[in-house]
Amino acid sequence: MPPGPISPGAIxxxxxxxxxxxxxxDIPAAVRREGxxxxxxxxxxxxxxxxxxxxxxxxxxxxxTFGAPQAGIVGRLERCDPLNAAFLNAASANVLEYDDTHLPxxxxxxxxxxxxxxxxxxxxGASGQALLHAFILGVEVSCRIGNGLMPHHYRRGAHITATxxxxxxxxxxGKLIGLDAVRMNWxxxxxxxxxxxxxxxLGSMSKSIGxxxxxxxxxSGAFFAEAGFTAAESAIEGKYGFxxxxxxxxxxxxxxxxxxxxxxxxxxxxxxxxxGVVLFPVIDACLELRKRIPVPVGGxxxxxxxxxxxxxxxxDRPDANDGRSAKVSLQHSVxxxxxxxxxxxxxxxxxxxxxxxxxxxxAKVTAxxxxxxxxxxxxxxxxxADGSRLSEHVKDGRGTPGRPMSNIELDAKVAECAGFGxxxxxxxxxxxxxxxxxxxxxxxxIMRMTAPA
Amino acid sequence: MPPGPISPGAIxxxxxxxxxxxxxxDIPAAVRREGxxxxxxxxxxxxxxxxxxxxxxxxxxxxxTFGAPQAGIVGRLERCDPLNAAFLNAASANVLEYDDTHLPxxxxxxxxxxxxxxxxxxxxGASGQALLHAFILGVEVSCRIGNGLMPHHYRRGAHITATxxxxxxxxxxGKLIGLDAVRMNWxxxxxxxxxxxxxxxLGSMSKSIGxxxxxxxxxSGAFFAEAGFTAAESAIEGKYGFxxxxxxxxxxxxxxxxxxxxxxxxxxxxxxxxxGVVLFPVIDACLELRKRIPVPVGGxxxxxxxxxxxxxxxxDRPDANDGRSAKVSLQHSVxxxxxxxxxxxxxxxxxxxxxxxxxxxxAKVTAxxxxxxxxxxxxxxxxxADGSRLSEHVKDGRGTPGRPMSNIELDAKVAECAGFGxxxxxxxxxxxxxxxxxxxxxxxxIMRMTAPA
Numbered sequence: 001m002p003p004g005p006i007s008p009g010a011i012x013x014x015x016x017x018x019x020x021x022x023x024x025x026d027i028p029a030a031v032r033r034e035g036x037x038x039x040x041x042x043x044x045x046x047x048x049x050x051x052x053x054x055x056x057x058x059x060x061x062x063x064x065t066f067g068a069p070q071a072g073i074v075g076r077l078e079r080c081d082p083l084n085a086a087f088l089n090a091a092s093a094n095v096l097e098y099d100d101t102h103l104p105x106x107x108x109x110x111x112x113x114x115x116x117x118x119x120x121x122x123x124x125g126a127s128g129q130a131l132l133h134a135f136i137l138g139v140e141v142s143c144r145i146g147n148g149l150m151p152h153h154y155r156r157g158a159h160i161t162a163t164x165x166x167x168x169x170x171x172x173x174g175k176l177i178g179l180d181a182v183r184m185n186w187x188x189x190x191x192x193x194x195x196x197x198x199x200x201x202l203g204s205m206s207k208s209i210g211x212x213x214x215x216x217x218x219x220s221g222a223f224f225a226e227a228g229f230t231a232a233e234s235a236i237e238g239k240y241g242f243x244x245x246x247x248x249x250x251x252x253x254x255x256x257x258x259x260x261x262x263x264x265x266x267x268x269x270x271x272x273x274x275x276g277v278v279l280f281p282v283i284d285a286c287l288e289l290r291k292r293i294p295v296p297v298g299g300x301x302x303x304x305x306x307x308x309x310x311x312x313x314x315x316d317r318p319d320a321n322d323g324r325s326a327k328v329s330l331q332h333s334v335x336x337x338x339x340x341x342x343x344x345x346x347x348x349x350x351x352x353x354x355x356x357x358x359x360x361x362x363a364k365v366t367a368x369x370x371x372x373x374x375x376x377x378x379x380x381x382x383x384x385a386d387g388s389r390l391s392e393h394v395k396d397g398r399g400t401p402g403r404p405m406s407n408i409e410l411d412a413k414v415a416e417c418a419g420f421g422x423x424x425x426x427x428x429x430x431x432x433x434x435x436x437x438x439x440x441x442x443x444x445x446i447m448r449m450t451a452p453a
Numbered sequence: 454m455p456p457g458p459i460s461p462g463a464i465x466x467x468x469x470x471x472x473x474x475x476x477x478x479d480i481p482a483a484v485r486r487e488g489x490x491x492x493x494x495x496x497x498x499x500x501x502x503x504x505x506x507x508x509x510x511x512x513x514x515x516x517x518t519f520g521a522p523q524a525g526i527v528g529r530l531e532r533c534d535p536l537n538a539a540f541l542n543a544a545s546a547n548v549l550e551y552d553d554t555h556l557p558x559x560x561x562x563x564x565x566x567x568x569x570x571x572x573x574x575x576x577x578g579a580s581g582q583a584l585l586h587a588f589i590l591g592v593e594v595s596c597r598i599g600n601g602l603m604p605h606h607y608r609r610g611a612h613i614t615a616t617x618x619x620x621x622x623x624x625x626x627g628k629l630i631g632l633d634a635v636r637m638n639w640x641x642x643x644x645x646x647x648x649x650x651x652x653x654x655l656g657s658m659s660k661s662i663g664x665x666x667x668x669x670x671x672x673s674g675a676f677f678a679e680a681g682f683t684a685a686e687s688a689i690e691g692k693y694g695f696x697x698x699x700x701x702x703x704x705x706x707x708x709x710x711x712x713x714x715x716x717x718x719x720x721x722x723x724x725x726x727x728x729g730v731v732l733f734p735v736i737d738a739c740l741e742l743r744k745r746i747p748v749p750v751g752g753x754x755x756x757x758x759x760x761x762x763x764x765x766x767x768x769d770r771p772d773a774n775d776g777r778s779a780k781v782s783l784q785h786s787v788x789x790x791x792x793x794x795x796x797x798x799x800x801x802x803x804x805x806x807x808x809x810x811x812x813x814x815x816a817k818v819t820a821x822x823x824x825x826x827x828x829x830x831x832x833x834x835x836x837x838a839d840g841s842r843l844s845e846h847v848k849d850g851r852g853t854p855g856r857p858m859s860n861i862e863l864d865a866k867v868a869e870c871a872g873f874g875x876x877x878x879x880x881x882x883x884x885x886x887x888x889x890x891x892x893x894x895x896x897x898x899i900m901r902m903t904a905p906a
Contacts, residue, residue: 065534067518081518157693196649199693206684210646231659240610240652
């Protein structure tokens with residue numbers, strides 16, 4: 001048994017009771033709004049990722065196992081059974097590292113939770129309001145379990161998006177199919193015994209298997225529970241349960257304290273750029289500076305970035321050689337922001353990295369530590385060939401707690417994602433439909449709007 | 454990082470090289486023979502379990518996701534895609550607690566490893582020899598990884614049959630589809646990031662999800678690797694890899710020392726009775742005693758069982774109230790062995806537990822600790838109504854290392870299993886085909902022999 005409260009009580013049962021018993025009227029307006037934003041960001045990210053090489057390969061591998069074409073794959077023509085659809089849509093939503101971030105745990109909650117809900121809408125029917133309610137509850141369950149296991153869980157090697165995301169996937173799907181509290185408890189038990197995913201897999205395609213499985217197996221856990229397939233009732237807190245396996249620093253109280261009063265989705269953030277979060281203020285500063293120099297950009301002798309030591313530690317990578325490593329490269333991020341005036345998906349591709357102009361400019365970028373600068377801030381100074389200097393200080397990078405993404409920025413991100421991965425989508429109509437989700441009678445309409453004509 | 458050797462080297466790579474590079478001629482004759490016995494025991498157990506309630510429910514849940522009917526489900530008419538077939542056949546083989554036991558780890562290696570191989574034989578073709586070779590290698594990989602993680606891995610709560618079985622499933626499937634060493638390494642990486650299963654789930658149907666997933670996801674890991682889907686190359690030994698997550702007592706040397714010289718399948722045992730291993734000598738003694746008293750059994754005043762303290766600790770359950778708890782009940786096991794002269798699947802059902810004669814006799818059974826008696830031995834004394842006493846001392850219970858199951862006993866077990874779960878099977882023909890597996894051109898023939906007419 002890990003350390004923690006001696007008598008944690010029936011944690012699994014409390015979470016199950018909460019999810020099964022929650023009523024729509026219990027959900028505060030601000031939480032509902034953040035749920036809509038989370039789903040909008042999810043659909044956008046899935047549209048952006050649906051053409052990625054990992055997704056194309058995964059479809060090729062799984063196609064021979066596809067069941068009847070009941071459920072859609074975001075942005076694609078293929079259709080399949082609900083479980084394969086959940087896997088593939090979760091993988092698409094996460095593959096670009098552009099999805100949401102629950103700041104206290106650095107988990108990405110939507111990719112595991114949302115896909116099963118849309119496949120249920122397609123196969124069994126669901127209103128927009130019911131789907132939104134289930135999504136909010138699923139995010140709540142994932143993030144609360146994560147809160148109770150951090151920091152040791154991730155540090156040991158567990159990829160929390162997958163390992164905790166599966167609980168939210170099970171709870172959300174269980175809610176949408178109307179599981180009672182006993183069956184919801186079993187669904188969480190099935191999630192617990194299927195929880196998997198390694199930090200070691202990040203940086204390879206294998207990451208997508210962990211995230212895909214979280215969505216897939218959370219959904220299947222709800223199906224098993226619905227059929228009366230029993231599970232351990234103390235799957236999380238039991239002596240040989242999930243918490244004991246998952247962390248040496250378990251705090252069960254964090255999993256259940258204030259359930260229904262404090263909502264984790266309010267700590268969920270959306271990335272403005274598909275790269276490491278510490279780079280956000282740096283990119284913001286570069287985009288501001290670019291407005292003050294002649295375009296096309298030339299005559300830059302040196303770029304000096306000052307930031308929290310974590311910035312240099314995580315992102316000082318002058319030699320990033322592909323799109324994936326560029327996502328954590330300060331030098332690449334500065335170069336493309338200054339040269340192209342953007343830092344979207346197209347700026348973090350292999351092709352963007354290979355651009356000689358980018359490579360030339362990134363060689364001029366250096367980083368300096370300044371412990372007085374918080375991690376959500378940065379100072380960028382341009383030293384030009386004529387000897388002049390321009391400086392920009394960003395205190396709260398876009399997408400950080402002090403400067404969350406506005407609705408307008410989120411809409412633009414969704415448009416960018418769709419333009420990259422699924423240009424056939426009618427983006428304004430899709431955004432309008434998701435923003436009005438509470439009033440939508442048939443939530444499957446959203447999936448149909450993402451499909452090629 | 455867990456304790457253990459400072460520089461473990463490329464453990465994942467070594468295991469992958471071994472599995473990808475192994476030649477049939479490298480497999481010693483005794484290892485081949487044990488491989489055949491392991492597969493025979495697997496098929497028998499799957500036939501015994503294929504009608505279990507958990508399997509019927511699982512099929513009902515998964516049927517809406519079944520892909521094209523390419524692969525069989527042992528003992529059943531339904532056919533489905535390879536991944537669902539692997540899941541269901543692994544669950545069937547393990548659900549009765551009758552499957553093989555790797556004694557050093559108490560893992561059940563065949564249920565995760567074998568199912569994917571038979572589905573591959575059905576969908577892509579495979580000779581009996583190739584299947585046997587892959588099975589032996591899969592068992593080797595699972596058990597070696599388990600050896601390196603025990604004892605902490607299980608004690609913490611990881612259900613080792615599932616958590617380590619998935620590696621063997623991936624390696625075996627990868628071997629049969631001809632993965633090179635690089636792709637075999639990826640297959641093990643995909644296994645690592647999908648490894649899951651909790652001891653807490655034992656005693657509920659949820660256990661079968663963990664075991665089924667090990668087979669399913671090991672097979673899919675091989676498919677992903679085959680397609681070029683990349684994985685972490687140090688998925689087992691890496692800083693954020695499987696070993697760090699799985700155990701505080703990692704001994705990497707145990708995973709790789711003597712690869713190809715020392716074979717773990719030689720430490721694999723087969724259960725004579727579908728119950729806890731500590732009960733084997735007790736049941737043996739009761740079956741012997743029954744030969745010395747009048748049948749039908751009557752006039753027993755008391756039964757006293759003396760054994761290692763572990764026997765009483767694990768199995769002193771006079772009030773077992775269903776078939777599942779009866780499997781770990783000393784009182785039930787003694788009663789049915791004496792009354793029915795057998796301790797097979799039929800003796801550990803809910804119906805057997807409800808029998809008034811069994812309940813009357815089990816109330817007369819008591820256990821005494823004797824630390825001088827080893828765990829594979831037991832002494833049973835009958836105290837009869839006429840004052841006489843009969844005693845039987847079993848030194849090596851059947852199915853323990855000192856008294857392994859003979860081929861004749863194994864054949865009888867397979868016949869019992871088939872008689873219970875799939876009485877339509879031509880058992881002598883099936884056994885003959887498996888015993889002659891090395892010479893069988895089409896291994897899928899075995900699966901066809903298990904199907905209803």
